[in-house]
Amino acid sequence: MKLLLLTVKNMRRNLIRSTLTALGTMVLVFVFTLIWSVLSFLDAVTAEKTENLKAIVSERWQIASQMPYAYAPTLAEGAARKPADVHPVDSMTWSFYGGTIDKEKRTRENTFFAFAMAPEKLATMMDDLELKSLPAKDAAEMRRVIDLMKQKRNGTIVGWEKLKQMHKRVGDRFTVNSFNYKDIDLELEVLGQFPDGRYNQTSVINCDYLNAALDAYPQSHNGKKHDLADKALNLVWLRVPDTEAFSRVQDQIMKSPLYTQPAVKCETAASGIASFLESYRDLIWMMRWLLAPAILLTLSLVIANAISISVRERRREFAVLRVLGFRPRHILVLVVGEAVALGGFAGLASAGGTYYVIDHVFGGFNFPIAFFGAFFIPAAAILWGLGAGVATALLGSVVPAWSASGIQVTEALSKVA
Numbered sequence: 001m002k003l004l005l006l007t008v009k010n011m012r013r014n015l016i017r018s019t020l021t022a023l024g025t026m027v028l029v030f031v032f033t034l035i036w037s038v039l040s041f042l043d044a045v046t047a048e049k050t051e052n053l054k055a056i057v058s059e060r061w062q063i064a065s066q067m068p069y070a071y072a073p074t075l076a077e078g079a080a081r082k083p084a085d086v087h088p089v090d091s092m093t094w095s096f097y098g099g100t101i102d103k104e105k106r107t108r109e110n111t112f113f114a115f116a117m118a119p120e121k122l123a124t125m126m127d128d129l130e131l132k133s134l135p136a137k138d139a140a141e142m143r144r145v146i147d148l149m150k151q152k153r154n155g156t157i158v159g160w161e162k163l164k165q166m167h168k169r170v171g172d173r174f175t176v177n178s179f180n181y182k183d184i185d186l187e188l189e190v191l192g193q194f195p196d197g198r199y200n201q202t203s204v205i206n207c208d209y210l211n212a213a214l215d216a217y218p219q220s221h222n223g224k225k226h227d228l229a230d231k232a233l234n235l236v237w238l239r240v241p242d243t244e245a246f247s248r249v250q251d252q253i254m255k256s257p258l259y260t261q262p263a264v265k266c267e268t269a270a271s272g273i274a275s276f277l278e279s280y281r282d283l284i285w286m287m288r289w290l291l292a293p294a295i296l297l298t299l300s301l302v303i304a305n306a307i308s309i310s311v312r313e314r315r316r317e318f319a320v321l322r323v324l325g326f327r328p329r330h331i332l333v334l335v336v337g338e339a340v341a342l343g344g345f346a347g348l349a350s351a352g353g354t355y356y357v358i359d360h361v362f363g364g365f366n367f368p369i370a371f372f373g374a375f376f377i378p379a380a381a382i383l384w385g386l387g388a389g390v391a392t393a394l395l396g397s398v399v400p401a402w403s404a405s406g407i408q409v410t411e412a413l414s415k416v417a
Contacts, residue, residue: 021302055268129195
């Protein structure tokens with residue numbers, strides 16, 4: 001207890017140095033927390049599940065998957081043809097539709113990207129949007145918007161950040177001049193917005209509206225079909241109860257003669273997302289193995305530098321403590337304790353503040369990777385910050401502390417003389 005009190009007093013002796021060291025620690029822990037939050041989320045979504053898992057069906061030989069929409073009805077049933085075949089619990093189709101709301105001024109703010117899908121699947125197949133998992137107010141709003149989108153095929157639901165970026169609000173109408181579906185320009189009405197969180201930058205439109213526009217295209221183009229008329233289906237999501245059911249559904253789809261032009265593949269959602277992330281492989285590798293370790297190393301050097309300066313200034317004091325009966329281990333604990341207390345407190349405060357501000361004030365932070373628009377800080381990040389502060393403080397203070405513990409009594413006597 002005496003050593004603890006002495007440690008606290010020593011931290012207060014040079015408030016400027018302690019404050020600057022703590023601030024430097026907090027900044028580095030803040031950056032580390034952001035990086036590790038992204039990495040932990042990507043690890044979670046690419047981790048294989050054993051129950052209630054999702055499968056993704058996409059084109060086999062092309063990364064930009066483009067399948068005919070005629071595949072959708074049978075794929076939704078897992079290509080089941082025999083009574084003993086396994087049917088998915090639920091399914092969802094995705095078509096990617098993008099464009100600009102201003103032909104003359106194509107900017108990021110004017111860009112509109114949406115998943116074209118059946119509105120009712122928002123509540124059953126989209127992660128974090130299942131009605132039973134939402135607060136009552138958000139669940140009621142989602143039910144209202146889904147019902148409206150089923151009635152109004154030109155309706156869309158958009159995240160609040162994207163609405164703000166486009167300078168739009170619920171009730172507004174706008175026309176999207178498509179990039180990928182040339183000449184398929186859709187007039188959309190904003191019927192609602194997603195609950196604050198993961199989908200703040202996301203938009204969804206009714207797939208029936210897009211398909212109807214593709215069907216009507218030949219009437220205004222001398223009977224010629226749109227180039228993407230038979231390539232409008234990008235992904236099919238299937239929900240299956242367990243890995244055994246997935247294996248059987250996968251086998252049914254892969255062996256089915258219905259999907260040959262083009263051929264398709266069926267994989268778990270984790271594997272599918274990992275494939276999408278392949279283009280970000282180098283960036284993720286650098287974040288995990290270069291940037292994060294570099295931050296921790298820098299943090300340990302910051303603390304080591306501060307503790308080294310303190311030890312050099314207090315050599316006479318440590319020698320006198322030896323004369324008074326302090327053993328080398330006491331000096332070692334005293335110096336390391338100061339570093340650990342400072343690093344741990346700063347790391348805990350930084351991670352806790354980051355968690356609260358990012359999640360509860362800003363509603364996540366934007367770091368677009370694949371189709372993930374926003375990331376959140378997990379509650380476990382508070383422990384990451386504490387651990388990073390303590391671990392780097394231990395690493396950075398070992399050498400200065402060992403030096404301080406080796407100070408001899410003769411040094412004190414020579415200084416006094």
